Amino acid sequence: MSLFRKSNLVCLKCKKCIEVTDSKIAKLQYRLAKANDFIPIRESLEIYGICRECR
Ligand SMILES: [Zn+2]
Helix, strand or coil, X not given: CCCCCEEEEEECCCCCEEEEEXXXXXXXXXXXXXXXXXXXXXXXXXXXXXXXXXX
């Protein structure tokens, strides 16, 4: 399930977007979709905050 791979860390100050991957999150997303008899087409996970440079 390569669909479930990318999560983004988005900085609210400089709008930088850091792409991160975690196979555990991917598996969880797949399981949640499957458990609800849902066919996933597209997925996104965004975490908003402040990056290292902006602190
Ligand atoms: Zn920033």
